[in-house]
Amino acid sequence: MRVYRGRADTIDGDRAVSERLVERVAADREPAVRVWRPHRQVAFGRRDARAEGYDRARELADERGFPPVEREVGGRAVAYTGSTVAFARVTPVTDSRSGLQDRYDAAAADLLDALGSLGVDAREGEPPDSFCPGTHSVRADCGGRPRKLAGLAQRVRADAAVVAGVLVVRDHGAIASVLDPVYRALDVSFDPETVGSVARADGRADPDAVVDAVEGALVDEAAGDTSVQRVG
Template identity: 35%
Template sequence: MILYGQPSSGPAHDVELGPLLLRDGLGDATEILRVYSPAPTAAFSRRDTLRPGYAEAASVVERGGFVPVIRPQGGSLAAYGPGSVVIDHVHRSGASLSDPGPRFRHFADMHVALLTKLGVPARIGPVPDEYCPGEYSLNAGGAKIVGSAQRVTRHGWLFSTVVQVTGAAGLRAVLTPAYQALGYDFDPLTVGALEDTAPGLTVAAVTAAVLSAYGLT
């Protein structure tokens, strides 16, 4: 596995890089991992852009200091920033399309294990009216703390995960009006962060735990 360590040049670059690595690769690497903390980003899905309130939602997040971008993966709007850890795992198999279901479960189990070691009571499953809802979201204390999405192509797959470590209140402040504009059901109290149940936990500690889980430390 190769760890991609080049610095980010902004949210637009961040959402484009994973699919680019999936398509073009990095040397002859089969597995590529990128772990980073981004600038404030509001990642809309293509489905979001078809909603009547999309323009207003994009304007709302931008006024809140978040850069609106369109990500290639599915789902719905997710916001993240310097208090988040983003994990992009690229597997270049060159094989035909594969079933994404078992992969969601595998990574959910992996993330629960590493967060449990950090003192976070993480569980697999969505909470009602969460943002970007997913069967394999992770929750703790009644709020969503981790979300994942994936892209499968003829080149392999890209599995992207966002771990919210700190700053849930700031995410709530932009997600609430944006989801209202998009017309999705949403409960602001479902926006959580690891620090809510494990006070003092830092982005650096979570990043180190992720790299350790991949055997890269």
């Protein structure tokens, strides 16, 4: 298994790294993991791009200092502050119609293991009106109520599958503040109070420690030797 660490100098460069990772897995059939801290941005999903208020949503994100971008994986808008952690596990596939739920289940279990090692008692599921709403999410009790910490999405090609996600480490207030007007422009229900974080759940919220914990959980020790490639 290959592990990719770090990020490129720009948002576009960073996205190119992730795309090259997928192409490499498809070509050489060796799984790969990447866990990193993306540049500050709001990443919109494909459904957002079709919404009537999409252009206004992009403007609102940009006005608040979050450059708007579009991502390949489905789901609704997510915000990265620089401390937010993104992760992806890419595996070769021979049948794009099978294994979808198994890959989701494995990634969710690994993420829960990582959060447990950081002192967060998390579980699958999400509160109503969360950011990037979906059935593959992770929540934790923060300040007496359940709040969303992470969301998962999956993209499957004929030759490779990508299970990717976002984990809020801290800066939950900044994320809620930018997503609130963005979601209103997109006409998507959103409650800013549902945004949680590792810090809000009283876990170890050092972003580098979170990266290490998630990377360690996602790397499949049974896959054999692990090689590391530095990005940027």
